[in-house]
Amino acid sequence: MVESVAFGLTKEYRDRFQQALDKRDDAFILKNLEGVNAADITALLYEFNSQESKYVLDLLDVEIRAEIITELDRDTRIAFFKIYQPDELIKIIDHLDSDDAADILNELPIKIREEVLAGLDKVLRMQVIDLLRYDENVAGGLMAKELVTAHVNWTVVQCIEEIRKQVENVSKFYAVYVVDDYNKLLGRVHLQQLILTDSKTLVKDIYDPELISVQTHLEDTEVASMMRKYDLESVPVVNVYGQLVGRITIDDVVDVITEQAEEERQLMSGISEDVEEDDSIWRLTRARLPWLLIGIIGGLISVQFIGLFAIDLMRITAIAFFIPLIQATGGNVGIQSSSIVVQSLANPGFVEEGLWKRLIKVFLVALLNGFLLSLIVLAANMLLGGDNNRLFIVVSLALFTVVLVASLIGTITPLILNKFGFNPALASGPFITTTNDLLGLGIYFLTIHFFL
């Protein structure tokens, strides 16, 4: 039977399931979860508390239990595992791939981690200990140890024998990696080649030596952009000696890409923690306050700053009318500029243009934008505002300057952040926006002060 549609989760279904849980109606639970994909069961379990979820999990096969555990998001899993005993954890983790097992062990309190590690299956334990050495943001932290290798002098039939041995451990594999006596990676053999070649053929005669591999210390975002660029479904990981130590599959990289996009959105919108709509009110507040406070501090500085020009304001009240116009334009121009830079930093591959060439171009675009916008504002003011041409010309002059300055700041900031190892998307966040706001205000009031 083909499962054409994803398992739908309705409120009614959840309530019905909750009833079954309350009554400990194991038959109902098992019947309803039979044949359901682990990812769907996970989504369902998010609706219940830890005790209830554990009750359901304990009814299921340990393989499915293990799969569900890997589907959980990190925070939920950390909370959830608090009600588990070490021996229960060992049973589950023994059924995981080495990369997932290492991730989960990293989340456990150190005492429990040691206890669980000691109880794991010996092969898995050695693999996990090896993986725990790597930072989670590099290739070594992304890779799994499960892979099928063949010695370059083997025959096809020996290869197939090796696959037969490994088939239980390696859930997804696309190729057999070919190594020499020292486990140095030489190339790979595609599965379809094994099917199509005579069984006495030697691996050395059919393997493909043109293989892209990554070193353990390569950053995860670079692994992602490399796999994307070369359309790879999996990539072998080698150490500095070129020895094969693991492999990364595309599904891990899809997660990296998605997390990167989410992190960027959070930076751009000024949220300082990884929160979701269903987090607690306190957590949501805490994630939002820091950046709001930066905005508030910027605002308080504005108060002091405008205060310096109180005399000008008393003289010509209309000065105040244009504050929002100047600020909003400065902010928008700054965000647009930094966004374009962030995008080109995310898609490298062209020869880097020199910084000056880049800035001159940004300057020209800003000149054109600034000129058009100031002209439009001047015309609109003259049409709507009556007889105050001197003020209007000064406003347009200030607006023009703000567009130029905001463009340059918006362009330079992400470049500087990137150079010092920060995420350039920070430049589109509240900190830079606040700086831009203040600069815009400064330019406006100084222009007014000197020209009016």
Added chain:
Amino acid sequence: MVESVAFGLTKEYRDRFQQALDKRDDAFILKNLEGVNAADITALLYEFNSQESKYVLDLLDVEIRAEIITELDRDTRIAFFKIYQPDELIKIIDHLDSDDAADILNELPIKIREEVLAGLDKVLRMQVIDLLRYDENVAGGLMAKELVTAHVNWTVVQCIEEIRKQVENVSKFYAVYVVDDYNKLLGRVHLQQLILTDSKTLVKDIYDPELISVQTHLEDTEVASMMRKYDLESVPVVNVYGQLVGRITIDDVVDVITEQAEEERQLMSGISEDVEEDDSIWRLTRARLPWLLIGIIGGLISVQFIGLFAIDLMRITAIAFFIPLIQATGGNVGIQSSSIVVQSLANPGFVEEGLWKRLIKVFLVALLNGFLLSLIVLAANMLLGGDNNRLFIVVSLALFTVVLVASLIGTITPLILNKFGFNPALASGPFITTTNDLLGLGIYFLTIHFFL
């Protein structure tokens, strides 16, 4: 030999290559590009003009030429193909997978498209004609026709024979799809099963019927989130009758996810076209102006609006000092709120909470944020601003109200946009920010007017 590092592109190398191109030094060009990955050659060719790039391509094998063509971004390809004759296009497109061929044909002017289509290899032509029927944003537009199918009554040896026939056409395959007499999809057989099973075994005894498939009309973003959720490396596409019509591989979906993230960034930063830093000045300006104009219009409305309160401003100049504070906070709160909603819309899977429950929670978070922020601002004002307590209380009151209103607008807008089929990330863009700015200003001046 293992290619451990990506091919590096330096300015010196580009200049050396340019020299070779100027001198038509074919030997140098060929020697330097031998064994280089198509994606790397593509990156290099971006450095030269169309004529030069075509000169290089014509030196290369048609297979590599075809690969390079698929690597190009859409706009570059459209421009590049203008210097090609239809018969040259036919030669290249004949070497593409059906999905890439259909994408490229879609980019050609209609007259040339017909000419090229007529000249294509017959099998490919039929496949492409079928694919051209689908919108590019649905599963049908993402899928390729190249796949290996086996009849459920076949033996393993017949399967392998079929793979042998198809191996030239299908570049990446992970599984054999099993169908019945009517081409209805029944399940699949993994490659490793074919390797491990006796060749006389029947397909019906080894195929896996638990298979997730998608229908042709499913949206590309939904295909992406489904493949991500279920960790699929490829997914078969069926029509409404359940007949197998194509398959989508994970690399296409990685592109969808990346494009989605880029589109969202553009929406959030108010860029209306898909531009890059190296586009022309005019194109960059055109992409930025529309949203900047919306900001300008908002600013001009502010001018008129504040003008209504000129009397209040003349009476108490200090009112103007707080305009940036109020506006920036309103803007930041709005963007944060919509960003959280956009995130939960992008990661569905939980039971939808009712709208009211959602809004009440947002309201509580806003209440807490607003209360804390107003208190901080009140304290800061009293410390720094001297003796104007009445004004300060009114400012904090307005700030509190602005936080509440901006939270609600920031939450509701993406939900409404999503409901009507727009991208909810629009809510974090300039249009909504401008609306929020105006509302903030309105609340502030009305509060001032009535309480001061």
